[in-house]
Amino acid sequence: MLYPSRQLLTSGFRGMLAIALLAGIAHAAIDEDAREAFEAAQTHITQRDLRSAKVELLNAVAADPEWIEAQLKLAEVALELFDPVTAREHIDKAIKLDAPETAYSHLLGHALWLSGEADKAEAVLTQRTVARANMPYAYRILGRVYMDQGDTIAAGRAFESGLEIAPKDDRLWTEVARLRYVVSDMGGATSALEQAIALNPANVRALELRGRLVRDQFGLTAALPWFERGLQIDPNDVPLLEEYGNTLGELGRYGDMLMQARKILSLDTKNAKAFYMQATLAGRAGNYALARRIMGKVGGRFAELPGPQMLVAVSEYELGNFNTAIEILTRLVAAQPNNVELNSSLARALHRSGDHRAAWDVIAPIANREDADHYSTALAGRILEALGERDAAAFRLDRAAYPKIVTPLALAEKQSPGTAAAEAAREPRSARKVLPYVRVLLSAGQYEQARQAIAPLVSGNDGVVDAQLLVGDVEMAAGNRAGAIAAYDKARKVALNEAVLGRLVAAYRGAENADAASQVIAEFLAYNPSSLLGQRVAAFDLIDRKIWDQALPILYRMRARIGFNDSVLNANVARTLTALGEHDDAVREARLAYRIDPANLMTTYAYGRAVLMQGDDAKRARDLLRKASKLAPENEDIARDYRAAQKL
Known part of the structure; x- marks a missing residue:
């Protein structure tokens, strides 16, 4: 407006x-x-x-x-x-x-x-x-x-x-930075904050915002010194304590996060964000009843934000209250229709509630894409199984069996082309107005029109990360991989976040430049060591390059975070142990993966190969590898191992 x-x-x-x-x-x-x-x-x-x-x-x-x-x-x-x-x-x-x-x-x-x-x-x-x-x-x-x-x-x-x-009013420069941050101009926000801090190094609001900006740009670890610098000036500044505590929690330093939450509550007994930190910690520990109870203390506008609402939805889901979780997730998806994680969570809740057709309607736009992630694809397979569509389910589950690094593109805009075009024409240098229109053009395959629409926004302004990413998406869709890499790399220089990581790694690997992809992953993990996406991409990269001894610790850290019920993760642990010659451990891990999902190609093959390499049970190896060969008759690796098992 x-x-x-x-x-x-x-x-x-x-x-x-x-x-x-x-x-x-x-x-x-x-x-x-x-x-x-x-x-x-x-x-x-x-x-x-x-x-x-x-x-x-x-x-x-x-x-x-x-x-x-x-x-x-x-x-x-x-x-x-x-x-x-x-x-x-x-x-x-x-x-x-x-x-x-x-x-x-x-x-x-x-x-x-x-x-x-x-x-x-x-x-x-x-x-x-x-x-x-x-x-x-x-x-x-x-x-x-x-x-x-x-x-x-x-x-x-x-x-x-x-x-x-x-x-020379440093508080005004801080607000200029905040405005640029809101419109996704990371470069402009950084410049304004540098001005504010130069004018007043003790400006805690500028230091807080700088920490938030650095966190979005380069990761959690990089943000901590900015928050700590602000707290040296004012140890009791509640907004700084909130941001610092949340960042510590995202890094997995839960004890430190809890200490910050307690300090905040000593200063502000009704602080919603401190209660949210405590509830998050309870949820991470699997105590969802406690998380829900603590979230009952969170009130005001903060309680309506997506993060707190998502925590309540997850708690209700884990407690078996699927309808309540669906109600919350439906509201969140309506507000953020392009959020893949929210859509996947809603589909999972609908599936668990027994409304499989509604679950499929939600997950289909995600699972039918070339860039569909492993978890969305596997969920789609389970939903199709529940709908009785076994062939389609088998296709999805087989596709999910071997996760790969893909470019995660945005979901198609639901805005009408005419409305999107009018909004973009009215404010051609506003990312919030132009980017939805470009996504509409991209989904329609109108690449040249998309280039023309986004050109005024990025002209002379490399600081809008989302715009640079979308330029890359357009070029990638148009078949110009080199142009896409150039745009993604511009975004990387301003902010190396998860969106940039996935796109740039996939683009480099598609260009057969594995070394450049690995360099990006290493740079990302240096600042975001606890990122599940970063760990997953790093593990897949190392496995693809057969650097097994470095992949194994990452796989173990991932499992410590998400538990032992991920069959594909367990199968990858087994594959890695087999490659390292740890055959007894490999069989144990593969057996666990197979028990969780015996119909999965990857778990079946990993188990069969682990038993084959251990050499203690020829019949089991033959049975498992025969089953794997039927699931994937054209897979040369499976065929090779099955022939070897038949000779035992």
């Missing part, structure tokens, strides 16, 4: 005069205890100890309730602590004491925005007079209001207006 005539702020000499008068009146006759508390608060603010500052300011206004300056300073500190309720209370007190509008309008707009009242905040910031000294602050909040309303153009104009007044 566009707002071409959004209002900016008003100010004037009258506002400056009012501030001067306020200062004069405020210091006319102040209680001595109040003054001492106020001065102590100022010292704490300088030291970034905002909680102590808040306590001292509460003491100051208690000692001298009519001191307007103290009331407003308390409101300002409360807002820095994300406490709009306290801020609003003391702004209202200042208003009753006849504080001039110019002294509090920026704070009132901030408090309303933090309370979720964006429209009221906009009205205050644009219709009331703001002192010129407070205008950079007010423009910063107005930009955030517009961002929340979905108007990134108006947000950008607000930030630009603030920077015209205060070009």
Whole structure:
């Protein structure tokens, strides 16, 4: 939605005069205890100890309730602590004491925005007079209001207006970075954050956002120093603690994550993200009842976000409450229709609930693609089995038996071509408007039109990772592998995330450049050692290259994360042990894989080959390899081993 005539702020000499008068009146006759508390608060603010500052300011206004300056300073500190309720209370007190509008309008707009009242905040910031000294602050909040309303153009104009007044305002540069981050301009966001941190190395909001950006760009490990740097400045900054704790959890450092969650709750007893961390830890430990119970404490807007909702859905699914899980997942898929993981989860829940036809309708668009992942393909096979379509099921299960590295393309857009074209034409340099249109063209095979549509977006702007990935997808679909690799590599230089990893590795391997693919994998894992996708891609790469001794530890780490019920993973462990000459262990692992899925080609062959190489049970080896040869009569490796078994 566009707002071409959004209002900016008003100010004037009258506002400056009012501030001067306020200062004069405020210091006319102040209680001595109040003054001492106020001065102590100022010292704490300088030291970034905002909680102590808040306590001292509460003491100051208690000692001298009519001191307007103290009331407003308390409101300002409360807002820095994300406490709009306290801020609003003391702004209202200042208003009753006849504080001039110019002294509090920026704070009132901030408090309303933090309370979720964006429209009221906009009205205050644009219709009331703001002192010129407070205008950079007010423009910063107005930009955030517009961002929340979905108007990134108006947000950008607000930030630009603030920077015209205060070009060295590090908080404004931080919000410029946040806006660029929201529109997927990673390069632009990085540049703005570098400016903010150069202006103020102690800007904890900039350091927090830099950590989040680096986490998205280069991985979990790379983000930690940024969060830790911010916490050295303010050890009690709750947003920093939240991001730090979540990152530690994603790295598998659950004890450290739990410690951060407890610290957050000591500072904010109702903190939703801290409860979410605890629930995540319970879910990872398999205690889904506890996870669900803890998630019951998570309220507010955070509870409606995809991450918390997904955790609730997973907990309900694991507890056998499939209908509840389906209800949640259906809402999530409606909001993110192109999310493959959400669609697969919904299909799995529908399948378990017994609604196999609905499950197939959800999984079919994913499983029928060339880039379908192993788990989606295997799930599709099981769903088709339940529907009685055995031949189609066998085809899917055989395809899933030997996972391979493929380029994971986005799902087709559900937006109509006309609507998508109109949106892209209206904002040709907006990734959020252009990329859906390009995906529509790509799914229709209109490669040249797709190139033309995306050209204005990427022209002179290599920082939008999603755009570079889509350029690569278009070139790959058009048969231009070299062009695709060039685009994916541009994306890699800005952000080496899972989406870039999968595409670039598949493209390099398709170009028979295995060394380049392996280099990308190693670079990704250096920053993301706990990534399941990274571990899976690395293991497949090493197995394909027959580097068995390096593949085995990765396979074991994966199994420690996801458990022993993945038949294909167990079969790969068995294959690797066989290649390393550990035949007894290989037979044990292969037997486990076969028990889980005896109809699977890979588990059957891995078991038969392990028994053959062990040499202790010729009949079992022959039986298993005969079955494998019937499942894949043209497979030369199986045929070779079956002939060897027949000679025993």
